[in-house]
Amino acid sequence: MSLSSKSLAIVYHxxxxxxxxVASFIAQGAKQTGIDVYSMDxxxxxxxxxxxxxxxxxxxPTYMGSLTAALKLFMEQSSKRWLARTWQGKIAAGFTNGGGxxxxxxxxxxxxxxxxxxxxMLWTGLPMMPTGRSTQDLNRMSSFLGLMTQSDNxxxxxxxxxxxxxxxxxxxxxxxxxxxxxx
Numbered sequence: 534m535s536l537s538s539k540s541l542a543i544v545y546h547x548x549x550x551x552x553x554x555v556a557s558f559i560a561q562g563a564k565q566t567g568i569d570v571y572s573m574d575x576x577x578x579x580x581x582x583x584x585x586x587x588x589x590x591x592x593x594p595t596y597m598g599s600l601t602a603a604l605k606l607f608m609e610q611s612s613k614r615w616l617a618r619t620w621q622g623k624i625a626a627g628f629t630n631g632g633g634x635x636x637x638x639x640x641x642x643x644x645x646x647x648x649x650x651x652x653x654m655l656w657t658g659l660p661m662m663p664t665g666r667s668t669q670d671l672n673r674m675s676s677f678l679g680l681m682t683q684s685d686n687x688x689x690x691x692x693x694x695x696x697x698x699x700x701x702x703x704x705x706x707x708x709x710x711x712x713x714x715x716x
Contacts, residue, residue: 542568542586546593562705578584588624598637621653628680668694
C-alpha cells in the first residue's frame with residue numbers, strides 16, 4: 534500500500550465504545566484538513582498502514598490509573614518496529630478517556646508519550662487553553678500533554694459530553710494542520 538497524501542492513523546483500544554467514539558471525533562477533525570485518516574481498533578491493526586502513515590495517534594481508556602493491558606500488548610508487539618526505527622520521525626499524539634474527572638489520566642498520556650519517544654516519534658500535545666469546566670467547554674480537563682475526555686457510567690450514546698467531543702475535533706484538526714505544515 535502506498536499513501537499518496539499526508540495521512541494520520543488512529544489506533545485505539547475501546548472495550549465499551551467510549552474511546553472509539555472519541556477516536557471518531559478526532560478523525561472527523563483531521564479529515565476537515567484534507568488529509569487521509571485511518572482508524573483502527575487494536576484488535577484489527579494494519580501494521581503496514583501504521584508504518585506508512587505520517588502521524589499516529591494512540592488512545593485507550595484509563596483503567597486503575599494506567600493504560601489498558603491490550604494497548605500495552607500492542608506496544609510490545611511493535612518492538613520490531615522500534616528496533617528498525619520504522620516510526621522514527623513520525624508525528625505522535627495520545628488520548629485517553631475515563632470515568633473519573635481525573636482518574637490519573639495524565640499517567641496514561643505519559644505512558645503513551647514515553648512509548649512514542651522510545652520509537653523516536655515527534656510528540657504533539659494539545660496546545661489549547663481551557664475555556665472552562667462545564668461539560669460544554671473545550672479542554673475542560675486542562676490537559677496539555679494530550680487529549681483527556683471523561684465518560685460518565687452511561688451508554689456511549691450519551692457520553693462523553695459535547696465539550697469533550699468538540700475538543701477531540703479540535704485536536705484532530707490541529708494534528709492535520711500540523712501535518713500540512715511539514716514538508
